[in-house]
Amino acid sequence: MDFDQAHHLWLDTHRKRRSGERKDRLERGHGHGEQLFLRNVWWPLRGNLDHLHPEYEIADWRGRPYFADFAWLTEAVKLIIEVKGFGPHVRDMDRTMYSRELNREVFLQAMGYRVVSLAYDDVEQQPEICIMLLRMLLSRFEVSGQQADLPKLALKSTLLQAVQLGRPIRPKDVEAQLGVNHRTAVRYLQQLCELGWLQARSSGESGRVRMYEVIRRDWDAFDW
Structure with a gap:
């Protein structure tokens, strides 16, 4: 082409x-x-x-x-x-x-x-x-030697995106931003929850998690 x-x-x-x-x-x-x-x-x-x-x-x-x-x-x-x-x-x-x-x-x-x-x-x-x-x-x-840093870079990008959006972030926001599939996007968001930066929010009667909100803003504590 x-x-x-x-x-x-x-x-x-x-x-x-x-x-x-x-x-x-x-x-x-x-x-x-x-x-x-x-x-x-x-x-x-x-x-x-x-x-x-x-x-x-x-x-x-x-x-x-x-x-x-x-x-x-x-x-x-x-x-x-x-x-x-x-x-x-x-x-x-x-x-x-x-x-x-x-x-x-x-x-x-x-x-x-x-x-x-x-x-x-x-x-x-x-x-x-x-x-x-x-x-x-x-x-x-x-550089191939930097591949090990990609997960950290992805988490950083996801957290910054969540802050910039000014609203709860959804997996599809991460999918569009990073070009990853749904499962990977959810994994990044869940890791940020485990690290204490995001909190999962459910919606509807099903109680399924559909979005995540920023709950911590002391950026100096993040291992950039």
């Missing part, structure tokens, strides 16, 4: 999963710069679009929705990728917008995301630089 075929299938899959503003944002936001990044940088680097989410919605530190250009979500890392043109992100930005952008990046880092910003000019004219830098970054999470 070549890039154009893979991109069409990938975009159509994400489009079918969305509705309302999230779908409209995907239609409006996934434009020339984003497609150029996929064609010039990501596809030559990875050869696929697995675990990559376009126009990924995240709540910022004010609780307001923010759409990142891309999010690459695996058990080992949560990576936010932004393609920034000089005009809208430098020349046309006032002091308030600049401050909000920096605050948002710090908040995302605090929530467990790695934030990477790439210049549109490099994506268009010097994609080999972007490929080299991203390869250096991603190699930190793909």
Whole structure:
């Protein structure tokens, strides 16, 4: 499958999963710069679009929705990728917008995301630089010797997701975030319960556990 075929299938899959503003944002936001990044940088680097989410919605530190250009979500890392043109992100930005952008990046880092910003000019004219830098970054999470750390990274990601959601987390939230099956998602949530970070909540007359809520917030005590 070549890039154009893979991109069409990938975009159509994400489009079918969305509705309302999230779908409209995907239609409006996934434009020339984003497609150029996929064609010039990501596809030559990875050869696929697995675990990559376009126009990924995240709540910022004010609780307001923010759409990142891309999010690459695996058990080992949560990576936010932004393609920034000089005009809208430098020349046309006032002091308030600049401050909000920096605050948002710090908040995302605090929530467990790695934030990477790439210049549109490099994506268009010097994609080999972007490929080299991203390869250096991603190699930190793909060394075979780090596989033993994946369970810890998955638990960390699940706990951070539970905090960010602002509501009880469900297994299907974890499945979508980490790309794991239902059984694995439940296992991660139950482990966090055993460690005292989450508490299971049942719903309905059946008494089945369907969601989990955060009950502990002393993050310094977590073995990150």
